[in-house]
Amino acid sequence: MQDSMLLGSEGIKKTILHGGTGDIPKFITGAKVTFHFRTQLCDDERTVIDDSKVVGTPMEIVIGNMFKLDIWESLLSSMRIGEVAEFWCDIIHTGVYPLVSKSMRRIAEGKDPVDWHIHTCGMANMFAYHSLGYDDLDELMKEPKPLYFVLELIRVQQPSEYNRESWALSDEERLKAVPVLHGQGNKFYKQGRYQEAMQKYKEAIICIKNVQTKEKSWEVPWLKLEKMANTLTLNYCQCLLHIEEYYEAIEHTSDIINQHPGVVKAFYLRAKAHMEVWNEAEARQDFSRVLDLDPGMKKAVKKELAKLNVRMEEKNQEDKNKYKAQFHSGNPHSSRSALPPTPPQHQVTMASSSRPGK
Template sequence: MGTSESKFGRGSNCNLTSVDSVNKIMTDLIAKLYEQGIAKKLLGCGKGDLPEYADGTKIIFHYRTTKCDDEKTVIDDSRKHEKPMELIIGKKFKLEVWEDCLKTMRDKERALFIADTKHVMGYPHVSKSLRGIFGKDKNHEHHEGGHCCGMMAMAEQGLGYPDLDDLVKNPQPLEFTLEILNVQTPNGYEKDTWAMSEEERTDRIPVLKEEGNALYAEKKYGEAAEKYGEALGLLEQKVLKEKPGDTEWEKLEDMKKPFLLNFSQCKINLQEYYPAIEHLSTVLKRDPDNVKALFRRGRAHIGAWNPVEAREDFNRVIELDSTLSGAVKKEIKILDDKQKLKDENDKQKLKGLFS
C-alpha cells in the first residue's frame, strides 16, 4: 500500500480487509483509496447501485470515530447526537477523507474505514466544531482564547478537549465506521442557504415571499415570519457584497422593505412587539414617510406600552394620509382605554399604600 504500509503493516492493531464489489466502479474506487492509505471493510450491505454522487448530492449518515488501539477507544459517535451528520458533495468539507470514503458506499451501507495519519491530521479541529454544533459536552469549558497561528500555538493553547489535544500532539491513524442513512440528489432536497449558489439564492427570494404570504393567509404567523426572515438573510448577504450607495446596493436595500413590513406584522400578531418595532424602525430610517411602517409601529408601541411614541407615530400617519384617520382613531381609542385602565390600577395601588 505504498507509503501507508508503514502505518498499517504487519503487526498493526488495525484489520486491513478490503472489499470485493459486484460493481467495477466501486472496486476501482476502493483500490484507489487503498493506494492512498485508506482501507475499507464492509460491515453491512447497502441497497441498489452505487449512486453517482454528483456535486450537490446530500449524504445523511452516522459516524463513529475510534483509535486503532487495542481498546478501540471511541473519540466521537454521532448516534449520541440529536441528529445525524450531513455532508454535501463538492462543498469542500474540511475532512476530505469522509467524502472520499462515502463515495464508495451504497445507500444504507455500513462500512469501516481505516485512514492513514496524513488523512486525519485535521480531525481534532473538525471534531471540536462538530461537538459544538451538536452540543456534545454542553457543560464543558472551552478554552477559546484568541486565534492561533501555527500548530505550535494550537498545541500550547489546546482545543479544550483532552482527547483532541492528545490527537494534535500524537497524530495517528483513525478508524471511521460510517453508515449511510439517506442519499439525496442535488435537486431532491431543499438546500440550506450556505449550500446555494448565488443564482439559487436570488431565485429563492421571491419563492420565500410567496410561501410567507400563503402561511400568513393561513394565520400561521410564526412560520410566515421564518420565511420572511430567511429572505431578509439572503438579501443581507447580497447587500454585503455591494458598495454602500451604489445603484445595486440601493436596489437591494429597497427590496428589504416589504419583507421587513411583513415580518413585523407577523410579530405584532404574535404579540412580539419589540422585534416589530426594531424592524419597522429600520424601514423608517430609510423611508421616514412610509405610512404603513408608521401605522404598524404605532400598534407595536401600544403593545409594548410606549404610549408617547405610539401617539407620535399615529399623528404622523394622519399628517401623511388623512384617509386613514378612521383606522387611527380606533387605535387611539385602544390606547386611551389602556391608559384609563392603567391610571385606575395605579390609583388603587396608591390607596392600598395609605389605607
C-alpha cells in the same frame, strides 16, 4: 478489518473499521448523503467533541452545496454503504470545524443554525470569533488541532430520489425559491394564518442569508440581498404583532434600524410594538421619526397616536384604581394607627408612590 491508507489529499489518513457493501456510490453534485459521525481530539483519551448517535439524528449534506467543512465530501466519497471508517485529518482541514459544530449543535438544540435575524456591523463581525457560545469550541477555534472523524455511511440519494428542502438547494435555486416563499407567506398572512406565514418568511430569509454570506459586505450584490431580507423580516414582524409577540418584534425592527436607519416601515412597526407594551416615550419617538422620513404617513401616524392617547389614559386610570384598592385594603384605620405619633413641631406629608410598572 483494519485497512490503513492515505487518501489522495495531503494531511488525511483513513482506517476502515467496518467494511461496507457493494460498489462506491456515485457522489454527483446534488446527491444527498446521510451518515453518522463522531469527532474526537487526537489526545490520549480520544476526547469526543461531537457524536451524532448521542444526539440521535444522522447528518445530511448535499454534494457540491458548498458545505463549510468540504473535506467531509472527500472523505465520504471514498466509502461504501454501511462502511465505518476513521479519518485522521491535519489542521489544514479542520480549522473551520468549530463553526460547523456550532451550527450542528444549534440544530440539535432546536435553534436556527444561522442567526438570520441578527444584524451586526462590520466591527462586531471582526470580533465575533471570540465566543461561539461553547467553551470547547472556543478553545478549538483559538488553537486549531488535528481531529479524528469516525464516519458511518448510511445512504446516498441521487438528486431525483428525494424532495429537496431549502437547505439542500444551490444558491441559484435558493434565489428562485425566495419569491415563491414570499408569495406563500403573503397568502397565509391575508388568510390570518400568521404562524404559517412566519414559517414561509423565515425560510425565505434563511435562503437569502445563506447566499449573502458568500458576498462581500456592503457591496451592491450584498446590499440587494440585504434589502430583500429586510422586507421579509418586516413582514415577519407584522405577524409577530398579530400574535402579540411584541418584544420579539421590537428586537427584529431594532436590528434593521441599527443597520439601516432610513427604513420607514421598521420605525412604524417598532412604534406599534412599543405602544402595545406601554413604552409611550419610545412609541412617540418612533412615530415622529416615521413622519420625518415620510410625511405621507401623517394620516396613519395620527390615527395610531390617537390610539396611543386612549390607551395611556386607560392605563393611567387603571393604575390609579389599583393604587386606591391597595391603599384601602384591610382595616381603613389600620394604616393610621400603625403610624408613629406626629411630633408637634413638624408637619408630616405622605408622598404618593410612583406608578407601579407593568
